[in-house]
Amino acid sequence: MASPCVELSNKMKMPTLGLGTWQAPPGKVEEVVKFAIDAGYRLFDCAYFYQNENEIGNAIQQKIKEGAVKREDLFIVTKAMEELVDCGLVKAIGISNFNHEQIERILNKPGLKYKPVNNQIECHPYLTQEKLIKYCKSNGISVTAYSPLGSPNRPWAKPGEPVLLDDPEIKEIAVRHHKTPAQVLIRFLIQRDVIVIPKSDKPQRIEENIKVFDFELSKKEMDVILSFNRNWRAVPALQAVNHKDYPFKAEY
Template identity: 55%
Template sequence: AFLYQNEAEVGKGIQAMIQDELVDSEGFTVAGETSFLDTWELVDAGLVKAIGISNFNRDQTEDILNKPGLKNKPANNQVATHPYLSQEKLINYCHSQGITVTAYSPLGLPTRPWVKPDKPCLFQDPNIKDIAEKHQRTISQVLLRFLVQREVCVIPKSTTPQHICWFSFQVTMLSLNRNYRLFPLLSYLIIHKDYPFSAEF
């Protein structure tokens, strides 16, 4: 909640669940030494249908895939990806392993509260604006199409058949990749033993 700056909203939701006796306060304690590899036992036990991962690099994903006796691999890896952070190698690796990829922040967080005026903004990029004008589409449609044509799931969904038809065009924006992360990487996260962003992909 701290990273997403929605602590108040999450806190209200937790309090409501405790008040309605849906959970108790003990249910929100997560043991920090639990290995993420152990969570796959929940699939084996039939307690969950599938498990996805988020922000896992290739090495961390391989740790799971190489787990002795692994019966179920991750269903999905959710990562930040957009034209400024194309994550091409990681996405190709996941696809080669049969793991789908979902993009979070596919529009580049244009309203993020920590943005500084000197930081890049996808909605102000002249190349992206040119592509949108050329195809008579909005910048949002171009940004989403960039991901969909690479077989990356996006969190915004289509609500009408007309919206799906808007995607009948192709974009080429790999040259825009800057390896630029829109989320600030907080210093205390960098020292975590499972910090994923030190690896190439």
């Protein structure tokens, strides 16, 4: 089942659910992307920093040649700039990890050519980002959630840090709906009108993660999950904590 879409402020349509490709290993990611396309994924989140974009491009080209998908059906996210929009190489421009003060500076920038249509931020039940999401939406900026499962495989994890997928209340809700905890976490964000990009290189998980459009969390369940917020970041980017533009010191 293909994902529904969110309409961006520039009228482009962005799938609600996509595949994150961070940590997708070279030598494996090509097959992962081909499998994901066959499973119905049409949004792929990439970055030069991940050092695997060549293989992702190869996979996409092969699937287009096979006739499995058309290029215009795919929404490919990478980290780009205004000049690429001018050249016709990029159809929409977004931002990532911007707090509301930084977004305000962009929106008030003299000569701004392209208003950002999306802000990609860490978001999950332990970091619900309610104020930032509300601010973005009030300015016509959609939101994409990375690390929606709490980034359980992050290499810098410390003993004793919370494991979102093991949360007993999330597990209880999952059992009630005959779903996995991961599916509940993805559905939670979709029902908040947030685009979600869970990462996996396991075919079974890739298939499971897109099967989230056949159930709905109740308002009570949504409120319970929202109450888990503890402003905890799985990806605090501490290597940049002393940078003048480090975004996570602001409340939102």
